[in-house]
Amino acid sequence: xxxxxxxSGPLSVPEGAIASLNCTxxxxxxxxxxxxxxxxxxxxxxxxxxxxxxxxxxGRFTAQLNKASQYVSLLIRDSQPSDSATYLCAGSGGGAxxxxxxKGTHLIIQP
Amino acid sequence: xxxVSQDPRHKITKRGQNVTFRCDPISExxxxxxxxxxxxxxxxxxxxxxxEAQLEKSRLLSDRFSAERPKGSFSxxxxxxxxxxxxxxxxxxxxxxxxxxxxxxxxxxxxxxTVL
Numbered sequence: 631x632x633x634x635x636x637x638s639g640p641l642s643v644p645e646g647a648i649a650s651l652n653c654t655x656x657x658x659x660x661x662x663x664x665x666x667x668x669x670x671x672x673x674x675x676x677x678x679x680x681x682x683x684x685x686x687x688x689g690r691f692t693a694q695l696n697k698a699s700q701y702v703s704l705l706i707r708d709s710q711p712s713d714s715a716t717y718l719c720a721g722s723g724g725g726a727x728x729x730x731x732x733k734g735t736h737l738i739i740q741p
Numbered sequence: 742x743x744x745v746s747q748d749p750r751h752k753i754t755k756r757g758q759n760v761t762f763r764c765d766p767i768s769e770x771x772x773x774x775x776x777x778x779x780x781x782x783x784x785x786x787x788x789x790x791x792x793e794a795q796l797e798k799s800r801l802l803s804d805r806f807s808a809e810r811p812k813g814s815f816s817x818x819x820x821x822x823x824x825x826x827x828x829x830x831x832x833x834x835x836x837x838x839x840x841x842x843x844x845x846x847x848x849x850x851x852x853x854x855t856v857l
Contacts, residue, residue: 634783664845673832673848674784718783728774728797729846731783 633659634721636732644740649706651717651735656700659721659730663702665693666718668734674718678704709739745835745849753855754823761819762852766835772844773816775808776832777801778851784832790816791838823856830854 633656643649655663662681666674680686680693680702692705702721706713716736720729746765754760766773771792776784787806789797792813802808805823810816820827830851836844 638781666848673830673851676845676847679845720783728776728786728789728799729784730786733781733783 633730634719634732636717636719636735638733639736640738641735642738642740643709645709645711647709649709649713649737649739651704651706651719651737653702653704653719653732654700655702655719655721658723660697660700660723662722663693663695664720664722664729665691665704666720666731667713668716668718670716677717706737711739711741713737714739745833745847747831747833747849747852749852750850751853751855753857755857756823756825758823759819759821760823760854761817762831762833762854763815763817764833764835764849765815766833767837767847770835770837770847771813772836772838772846773810774834774836774846775816775818776834776848778830778832779828787818820854823854825856828854828856 635654664679665677668674678693680695686693690707694703716734718734719732748763773790775787778784786799787802788808790810805821808818830853832851833849834846836846
């Protein structure tokens, strides 16, 4: 199993709907998780971090972590065309570890 | 701008040449990371500094790669005898050490390297 896995997509969602992005991970990167958004040709931009089981909400974004299932997800409510980008899931073994990224999911919001 | 900065933003070089990239972290951040990203992949960790000390290096960092962070401020990444396989986006990130949880890393704009 790769350490962080994501479906590369593309995932197509109508404008205004909820986009659901998923990520699974291995034991080595099981401490902390981050979601980054990356527009084509640009660098990753932090959206959210999550460390504990459960949900964490920030505006239109909700991160969910289930350590028993080794699963982390990102929900985007009221999707906008500007949300179209690649979403990178990253995990860490803790402390100052370099992050381990998935390949990213390409999200397309259809107007 | 108080974010992470990188220079140059683009570099085109011929195979066999040496290149050097610079990263200036967010001013109060004591940790600095280098990553490499190729098309269709997520960033891959290369190396990490805490202040001026290089504490971790990935197996991806071959002998042709060297990184420094003199005085714990800016960092440089040098690639010697470049190869076409070195073509990638080189990303720098910085973070502030946190006692009980993983640092949040903030990325710079990246340096895109093309080796001809």
